[in-house]
Amino acid sequence: MLYDVTDVGRAGARKLLELDFVANNVANSSTTGFKAEHLYYAMKGKKIDQGVMPGLGYTISAIDYSQGTLQTTGNILDLAIEGDGFFTIQTNQGTVYTRDGSFMLNKNKELVTGQGEHVLGDAGRIVIDGTSVKINEEGMIYVDENPVGKIKVTAFENEQLLTRSADGRYTDRAGASPKKAANYKVNSGYLEMSNVNAVREMTDMINLQRTFETYQKIILTLQDMDKISTTRIGKLV
């Protein structure tokens, strides 16, 4: 037999993993700056005439970096990037990148994230001390009409190589090659909402449940066939 129960079982396990991704996407449908992530399968590139059946190939997860919708908040320090790139954040573990731009000021009047980590500008930390703040579309920050810094927006040659972690953070561990973002607009007073698409997640859910059911039927059929071969074939007439 070309396939046995364990192969089908493994395929079923992949569907369970796929559901984990769907569940995480729908759970984050209200998370600021969240990017949906899906699992994809690739077949191993061997042909039947080479005497090997195409086995279970790669399992790849890909983050969907499409733009989320912008929601107005009215707070000047809420920033949303429209287009390419990420905000650059300085943490104790090194530089991380995020699309979640709900920033605030700490007691030293520095621009920080909700966790108190510094938001980097082109020339390091950004200090906002004055009576009025304005942030323009290039990310230039004006305090009392004087420029004090520019929000550093970092883009990547290959965004798919970023590693994501909690709190909407992305880290470059695998050579995603950071570069200066060119195609972007910083919107002050807006936040980028989650880009999770409910229709896609629902259809994925239906699809993977039905596929899972099919796997069950295959396993049951294989069980029946095993039973037949052990009970009938060896039987003396």
Place this chain on the structure above:
Amino acid sequence: MMRSLWTAATGMVAQQIEQDIVANNLANVNTVGFKKSRADFQDLMYQIYAKSGAETSQGNQLPVGIEVGMGVKPISTQRMFLQGDYQQTGNQFDWAIEKDGFFQFDDNGETYYGRAGNFKINRDGLIVNSEGLPLLPNITVPTGTVSFTVDTGGTWTAADQEGNPLATGRLELAIFINPAGLTAIGRNLFAKSEASGEPITGNPGENGIGTISQNFLEMSNVNVIDEMVRMIVGQRAYEINSKAIQTADSMLGIIAALKRS
């Protein structure tokens, strides 16, 4: 047993919090000077399922690792200091602030800040808010005052029956560089925090401080339509999360059914 069950459950909890905030916003749709809030969420940690560069069972190398997210957590609620609508009341002690600025109130030595401008006079002639907290700097309305006027710059004049001024003075307002960082303490009041910065006080209409409109009140900035939309979106998101739980559950059922007696 299954990650997705718990992951989707965190999503449902998050949507419940979202509904709590929508409910509070809607409950305050007629509260003078009320500023609506929103809930902020962040994704939880990611569990490494396969590391990048790891060998698969077929001897391939994974180009990118697979990390499975574990759901969502609420991190904060943020005030949204958008301007509320103005309502004309005709009451001379109803003052609205146009653009930035907060009235300052004294609560036993602590200064609190608020946008609600529905003032009263207490038995000592002091101008107080609905809670009885005196406005800072204190304004005492002299006895015999018939008309009390405030101009856009905050200069107030108390006049008697014949229109002779009895007392005059000027209001002060406070602004913050980051009003979103103020801490809401209830009763329509806010306290300064590290995030908001120190208050900058001054006269209305000067140095970026807003102006005063007498006989007007700033209403709540809750927009019923926005809140209704958030409610609908939140309810559907809740439903979809519950579907993820159902899917996980029925897949578990399928697994259980694999074993036939």
